[in-house]
Amino acid sequence: MDGRWKKARWRWRTPAVMVAVSLWAWVGVLGETRARLVDNGYEGVVVGVSQAVEDEHGAELVEALKHTLTEASRRLFVATDRRAYFRTVTIVVPREWTKVNLTHHEGSENFEDSDIKVDEMNPVYRHQPYTQQNLGCGAPGQHIHLTPTYLLNDSAARGWGSRGKVLLQEWAKYRWGVFDELGYAEDPAFPLFYISHRRNRPSLCSDREVTGRLIDKLHLSACRMLPSGEPDANCRFIPYPHQTATSSLLSDLAIRSKEVKHFCGTEGRPHNSAAPTKHNFHCRGRSAWDVILSHSDFEDGANPPSDHFENPTFRVVQQADATYALVLDYSGSMNNHYRVHKLRRIARRWLLYEVATGSYVSIINFNKNARLVRSLTRVTDKASRKLLANSIETKADGGTSIGSGLYVAARQVLRDSANPVILLITDGEENENPRIDHVLFDVVKSGARVVTVAFGEEADLQLEKVARSTGGKTFTVIDIDEGQMLEDAFVGALTFQPPQPDTPITIFETVYKDGGREASSTFHVDFTVGRNLTLRLETGAQVSSSSPRLTNPQITSAPVLIGPDGTVYRNARFDPDSSTWLLVVPLAEAGLWQWKVGLSGERSTSVRVRIVSLQRDPSVQPITTKAWISHGAKDVNATVDRVVIFAKVMQGNSPVVNADVRAFITPPHEHEPTQVYTLRDNGQGADITAGDGVYSHYMTHFTSPGRYIVRAQVTDGGTAVIHSGTSQPVRRRRREVEEKGEEEEEEQDMDEDYIHTILGVPERCCGSVIPVPRDSTPTGNFQRTYSGGSLKVTNVPETDVLAPSRVRDLSVALVGVGWGRGSLPIHASVRIRWTAPGDDLDSGIVSGYELRMSTDVRNLEEENFIVNSSSSSSSSSSSSYNNNNSMTGWSVVDLSGLPVEVEGGTHLLLNVSLTLNSHKTYFALRAWDDVGSVSEVSNLAPLYLDPARVRTSTGGMGAWVVVVVVVVVLCLLVVVAMLCLARRRTRTAAQKLI
Template identity: 40%
Template structure:
């Protein structure tokens, strides 16, 4: 029994691998002399990783393997043996995670990929059950191959090369046509990529033969490949087949016609073609080597965070009342936000730096108050940021694990040592640096030092009343151990106000996922501005009149041990003097310590040298989830402000629709391109998420998901109880069975970014690509197409024209041979107003069948143009079969007549329908077939 517990414990840990700029962790993992180093995982290392290393070595043509792997244990696992204490690894920024099953995925391994082709994933997710239960692992294929399959997504930004059940964009089957002896023959293909045709059978999930609709197998049909195959690729396709050990590439006959996610996201480029452009291999980096070396494993245990507050006390901090804002926010952070068990030390710097408080463990109110009292407002001459960083690195955090420097400054250094003088040593130390810059003139090195140490960077407007500074302090708390996540505070309400109102009455929601230790704080710029103590009104109408004034942070505070879910109200009586302001912030923890709250996390794409928006426009992301379950249908808005115009925020509604900047619909990650750039320089990015009445928590499937093998040597006679592989173009969601998210709101800071170059005056951004072109239906005189509207500038605005190309030869479409395609152009918004609508809305268009020949399969693509003629890339390929006798389009009158006739001759209709179905089924089986030889790929 003890051995079994130990095995489970070895699996219930955090796996960390490299990704890229989104999580700033690619610097942690490096490929040196063909061996990946710095890989941190949490699997029992005896076999899985070692086997995966050999699979990776062969798949990359002897150019990469796993040399150095570290296993991270949670801080709370005090009885599990380990080799060393983790330096700076933590759960919240992990790239591969062993965690509880995610509802929509169950025990299926998956990689979170919010970016596009070539963009690294966020993290890989594996479950304990998958790692320790061989039966569960058998469902998804060998663990070693599965790990390499997901590593390719995580590290190199490639995608699956197979279809998904009930996915219109990435179907399980697709069709092509050949002309044989003058007759058109439809050929049905299972959706995969392989260098040879795979042998296998088609079976309905009931175990019987498949049924067909328009020459294609229906949604219940599955392709069951044989285990013995000649094909050796692709690991991004049916990787569980024994012989499959390589990626599809030019030499492995990439199937660029298959409607796979890889073809759609990467413009029909092969997996290996994308991998070769990654910095791991580009320019002949890490050329083939003769052998790989054995994988080295080290077990680490995470420790509580050690925070060194490095505070700027130079005279420039008196401008705009910066030092006063710093004092009150830092005190609040110490008194209320830092978790028990963490350690905090304080360093103040001007021209020199002094340690005011050594690292002190937070153990109750006394230790918190002692540290908070040290933060005063006495300033000093000169500014040496380097001196403050040096004291933190050499005197306070030297040799400490999970060490974080929280640097707060206006960034105007004028005395040696400077940041540049100690930067290299600081980067080498393993200490993370979180920088908070006041104002627009702060040194740009602040972003650089944060990024190079895998830290974060924030900017605070001088006009800020305290909310931005608090958000930045809260952002540093993500470096606490992951097993404290349920005790992490989330901001559920904020409200700044400066005006003449004498009473403010504001409502705020407390949702069912939070409420424990709710903390209401009203900070005021003058004590006399609040003429009486504020109070709360519970959802049932009773009052909470327990406000106390905390002179340390100049705030009114109300603590509620457990706030019931519902709409609360706060009321504050003010002096009415517009020269004063208040700032209200309300935070809470998870309602139950054993569950997780709805959490919003936001970030913006950036790089170590800033953003060149003329090449790669900024993408703003916000993830809204409860644990690992996505919150869908939320309203998510980003606010992007330049430091020179703090009161003129660009409002950007983020979308989770799988279009434009968004990679997958319904995954809980909302995103949008930033297309407006007033100036170069620093931008502050914040986000808010709330329920506008349509938000649900997608906790997954309610049907039986009992493990069954995804492949079998023989075709079963009983129903196929195969797992539903998730997820293609969208995450499955059923509003009827999903849990309402309730009325909630969340506020979060995404940090700041540096934009080094912006587009010149004029329209320079093209529309983004349409990725969900679909055929709505074929009727007597026409067919309908539908897609999500793209924008004039990427995914913003309204396009000026669409052009549609189609052909009965798929080569014409894949190769974009304009001479052999039929072109239809729509560019008059007055004649076709339904086509020219805001980005993100659904477009429907009707095409006349006179442009098509009956009995043929057609392939269609489209692209958009803006008002200056800039064109988007071509969309995904949609297919439609034009039957010899298209059905009549139903109308309201026709439907009513049909109902009357149906009542009179119901019995006859049933008989005719049965005979017709049998005949049609036999006819289709003769006309459609699965190819027995490789198509012309």
């Protein structure tokens, strides 16, 4: 076969293939993971071991993973009522490992895309297993994180419970989008305790009462109660050793029972929607089982209960070198805007400098037919790189058959290849058979991941479907781009190659095209990078309109780098093969640097600069960033879909917090200005957890249908620090307990060793906020850039359809009270806090709020919390009507005159005076925008009063009132005494005169 598509082959394939394509395309949209549930068995589950993990105990680690996954599979089968188990699992170990028996020498799976990652500890979580969850209820997580210490050290794992059960819990979060059903120490949103029927109860979900004691964790004594009746920050719930509860698995750490095998909400296991847990908040009180059954794994009766179960089979592999097929559009439209010349320039640079040694590369050109230009060639040296680079052409004509190029890549070039990747670059809409739909089954079956690049505004709308169905990526290049966007796409394809010992980090990028005699700017080199600092200055290869050939721009002096101490680094060399100037500094000093180049001043001249570096010291992890979009390659209907932009900033596995992170969005049409969003790591709006190093923001501005390009820029902002982890307090030995802690009705023995075992486990992380330790290390000045790919939007709203986002951190605290003869009602001063949402989700300024208070949480539930259209932030209405038109027990807090209309993300703190009619009052609020769209109801903020404790501590008045009264009385007594003494002296003196 000569590499050309034979049209006759297609005629007999159409009906069967179209059915298969539908199946595979459906599989591709299940989630970010490639794992799928087929006949009750999960297939394609991938466990990746980081190259940072040494292979000294590699064989033992692999066996531990097999044992843990086998146990988790059995528990999964029980917990899902015989609906699911793990059937096939691939364990990907580092390429450097030599002490592990491989079942297959090479695999296409990679660490970055693993469902379960085994890596060095995150100092925030330490050795606690956790799932990175960045989206809301029902949405998949990014990955599960396990440490080698957790898997191999029994003492480190014992505190978290059975490894198989723990992995099942994390799989539920990762796959089905449920959350923990327990409290977190000192967390403002998800506390350890809540008050129900005037009793302190642990925050959890169980089908039967969980009994235990409240114990001070520092002194092993009775818990101290606050004036409100709540336990103080040192109080912990210690469950008795013997429990009868069988749910919930998501509360298992709080219950501590081997009998816990099910989720809340399964038959006969009621869900506790009243507990202030992370799951209840994000899933609006729905049970975990309800959320799980709504997932596509089980939706509409999929994978019903079955008696068939089998232990998982394991593949142990090392990731293979990538096998690339460059599928390049050479149709006539590629001549427009000199696209084909830009393609040649960037593709050559990628082949000469970027693609990893050991990779295989082939080149396929297509117009109305496909042609194999270069068969698979292994990249071994400069000669092989140059051979491939010289195969990139510039002659383009004819029609467009994208399917022909994909078919040759999938069926001829990449057949039976390990780790196949297709890089598809096209600018046109298909007008020749075969088309994408005709060959998609073959592409998916080949196992290739497809990275698609839409060149210009008219690129085919099926490109995202190809990437989505194959687990690939999508990029877009606009015609006024000078090469940065296209290079981003080529670099994006490199993520599918095995991890390299030294990965270049982009610390600065810019394009200069303003004319003038000189181009220059500054950039920072931080303490984690600086080795082989490289300036890549693209000459902005210009194309003459009269003669379409490459010409060099007018560079009058070679580029230079100027170090912080003023040292000038010259010796830049020009590479004619890639039209690029290169200047390398072997070890760059940390500080502020400058690049500079002399230009001719011609207005057509442009310069693109990219500064990359390797990490400074192999023992010090570099600061890195990654950016992505919540919907990935999925089509977006902006009238209903909520798109989130993410950026993750880390030093190794340590979060970098308080950084300045911005997303720059290039709209579909060239004349439209760039949009800028400030991403936040504050646990509000689009962000799930504050302080975890993941920054986010809703994308709220859509000008027209088309492809939007996302790019992130990160700087220190003068405040960024590297999270050093949380330290555990030193616990003292038991002292004599003068009074018992609060106990449940059932009494059991609880010896000191048992208590120390429970309290010896590190505090569970993480709830709504991860506090930043004071000893965290400042990053100093740094900057990073990263491409987040592109997003295809099919529909945009014609009107304002975005309501304010939900407030998540409403809190109410008692400041002072005045007692009416020691009984209710109470006149109180309270402090109310929350973070302002925006007019559109987390952007802009809301038009108003309605803050309600009630003694019954049902009055503040979503269906009963209807904001009156005449409401305003100054509303002081005190009643409403329920569905039966009878009066309900809630009132509106008067916020008139208070500064509540502020920019989204602003922290609000208000002091108000209230009359409280109960010992327990709940607060909730909604915001509305300028067209009357309302947010979801906020979290419930409880305010507890214990009259006996408050009166005891204040004598019926605030402490300061008592002090003032005592002082005034003493002063009066002194004054009276002095007056009496003075009067006596006066009488005595008068008598002497007489």
